[in-house]
Amino acid sequence: MRLLRRPMAENDFWKLIAVMNGDVDEDAVARLTEALSARRHRDVVAFQERLALALFELDRRELARQPVRFTDDPPDEDPIPLGDDMFLYLRAGIVARGRAVWQAVLAEPSLLAAGTWDECEHLLYVADEVTGDELDTKVSYETGSNERYWPAPDEPEREPWDQGHRLVYVDCRDLADPIHGEKFHEDGSTEPFVSYLPPKYISWDLIEELVLRFSKVVTLNGGLPAEVGAVQLAVTIDFGDEHQLDPVVGEPAEDDEYDVGLVRPVHVTVNAEEARHWTTDRQRSQLSALTASCVLAALPEQHPARPELTRIADDFSSAGKVLKSRLRQERVR
Known part of the structure; x- marks a missing residue:
């Protein structure tokens, strides 16, 4: 049974994230998993709700369009546009680095283009693993869900030859x-x-x-x-x-x-x-x-x-x- 709960208080959430020490590797995720495992079930659900909100707040077209370079990218290659999934994993990596980094990126999107970043897909599933369930959240953190910061795109008019499915x-x-x-x-x-x-x-x-x-x-x-x-x-x-x-x-x-x-x-x-x-x-x-x-x-x-x-x-x-x-x-x- 999937239940919706109130989000964890911000201070409590960021204290838990802080056990990752700003890292995104397996050890950092393991520390967070251990910390969450010591909490009550409803606290873990509340953590996931707050995580969804933190990711939702970062879900902005202005951030998604930044030329982001990841730490494992070859230094001589230009950054490539972020796909929907990679932008989600990048947002998880930003959250994993802590409250100060999260706030700084929201305040100044160009920070993404100024340094190198890591993704942290595993952060998305920590609460699921601890509870043994797939937790629903009140807001979606999938890319493009935050409609306030993703203006509806104008559907391009298709040319006369371009009707129906493409050959x-x-x-x-x-x-x-x-x-x-x-x-x-x-x-x-x-x-x-x-x-x-x-x-x-x-x-x-x-x-x-x-x-x-x-x-x-x-x-x-x-x-x-x-x-x-x-x-x-x-x-x-x-x-x-x-x-x-x-x-x-x-x-x-x-x-x-x-x-x-x-x-x-x-x-x-x-x-x-x-x-x-x-x-x-x-x-x-x-x-x-x-x-x-x-x-x-x-x-x-x-x-x-x-x-x-x-x-x-x-x-x-x-x-x-x-x-x-x-x-x-x-x-x-």
Whole structure:
């Protein structure tokens, strides 16, 4: 049974946080867990309520848009935009560093850009672990919940060609950073699954740019013909240990996440260590070439979009060179 309780008094909450000594590592979380374990159940619930409020107060677009550098980021790389989850974990890291830091960041958001920071995802689950239950809170600490500091975005008007679902979907996955979870079925059963987020150095904006660019190319050149056997091409660019740039086209399957119907998967793999050092322009050209090669692999030989896609794939990239070599071999045969 999940119960809602009043938040812990601020002074008591920050005294408990202080046992972490401003650290975010496992030892610091363990000290907090031990301190909470000595409290009554209702105190632990109240702690979680106050934690949610502290995170909610930090949930501001002005903070989320700061160029944040984490302590484990390579020093020669530019900060990348924060995704929703990373902004939440950063906020937990700010709380873990104590009341003074929390107040300072609220008073001056630019502090986030002035130093290096740590995330502390584990702080979110300490109370759950102590109580053995998943605790609800009166406010949500998920990114974007504090509507006062997240003005409603204007929904961009979609162009005439851009109606309904997009014909090309692009996903970038960091294979070195799996997220383990459970899939829940209507009959109450569960099964484990693994998902992946894009690498930290690849922005969501760039991925969305790829979706729009290639959906437009395919749509304005007649769309996906019946031979494709699907209503969408799902291009996956994995970042792993080695290059596998020759696209692998899978069989059409029902899309479980967005319910668009049958999608045909196509994927390639790039070497993550090499990709980590790409400049922003290099990211755009490489990922564009890889996406183009994937779309080409799934389209029929006479599709009107092929000339433009081939030009993109050949645009000074290793993916284009692989594609060009493969096309030459096909012509010889």
